[in-house]
Amino acid sequence: MSAVLHGAPVLEPMRPEDIDAVLAIEQSAYPFPWTRANFADALAAGYLAFCCRSDGTLIGHAVMLLVLDEAHLLNLTLAPEWQGRGCGRQVMDRLLDEARGRGARRLFLEVRPSNAAAQALYGRLGFAQIGRRRGYYPADGGREDALVMALDL
Numbered sequence: 001m002s003a004v005l006h007g008a009p010v011l012e013p014m015r016p017e018d019i020d021a022v023l024a025i026e027q028s029a030y031p032f033p034w035t036r037a038n039f040a041d042a043l044a045a046g047y048l049a050f051c052c053r054s055d056g057t058l059i060g061h062a063v064m065l066l067v068l069d070e071a072h073l074l075n076l077t078l079a080p081e082w083q084g085r086g087c088g089r090q091v092m093d094r095l096l097d098e099a100r101g102r103g104a105r106r107l108f109l110e111v112r113p114s115n116a117a118a119q120a121l122y123g124r125l126g127f128a129q130i131g132r133r134r135g136y137y138p139a140d141g142g143r144e145d146a147l148v149m150a151l152d153l
C-alpha cells in the first residue's frame, strides 16, 4: 500500500518510548543506521530529538544539537514509503523554525556525496558546502567522505 500524506508533517519531541518505532524506520532507511544507544544517548544528553508525524502516523525522525547560536543536524530520516514526495522539505522547514526559535544563527550538517536526494533537498534550501571530512562514514568495502554543509539562519 502506498503511503498517503493527509496532513502536513509536525514535529513532536521524541520520548524514550518512541525509540522502538524510530529504530525500525532508521534501520529500514540506512545500510549503516544509528543504534538504539545512539538515540537513547541523544535523549539523555538533551539533544533536540523529534518524531515527525502526519495525522498521527510516524513518518520519520530528526536529531539536532544546539550549542549557543550554532545548530548541527545529526539525523534526518523519513521512512522509505514517505521519501520522494516532498515531506523532507516540509520537515526541514520545521527544523529550521525550531533552530531559529531557539536562537541558532547557523545550521551545519554532514551528507554523503552519494546521497543525491539529501543534497538536492539541502541545496534547494540554500545550504552551501563548506568542507569535506575524509572517510567520515562507514561504507560498503571501506569509508565514504562527508560533505559539510551550512546555512545561515
Ligand SMILES: CC(C)(COP(=O)(O)OP(=O)(O)OC[C@H]1O[C@@H](n2cnc3c(N)ncnc32)[C@H](O)[C@@H]1OP(=O)(O)O)[C@@H](O)C(=O)NCCC(=O)NCCS
Pocket: 029, 076, 077, 078, 079, 082, 083, 084, 085, 086, 087, 088, 089, 090, 110, 111, 112, 115, 116, 117, 118, 120, 121, 124
Ligand atoms: C533525504 C531525505 C530526508 C529527503 O527527503 P524527501 O522527502 O525524500 O525529499 P523530497 O521529496 O523533498 O525531495 C528533495 C529533492 O531531492 C530530489 N530527489 C529525490 N530523490 C532523488 C534522487 N534519488 N536523486 C536525485 N534527486 C532526488 C527531489 O526531486 C527534490 O528535489 P527538488 O526539490 O529539486 O524537486 C529522505 O529521502 C530520507 O530520509 N532519506 C533517507 C535518509 C537520509 O538519507 N537522510 C539524510 C541524511 S544526510
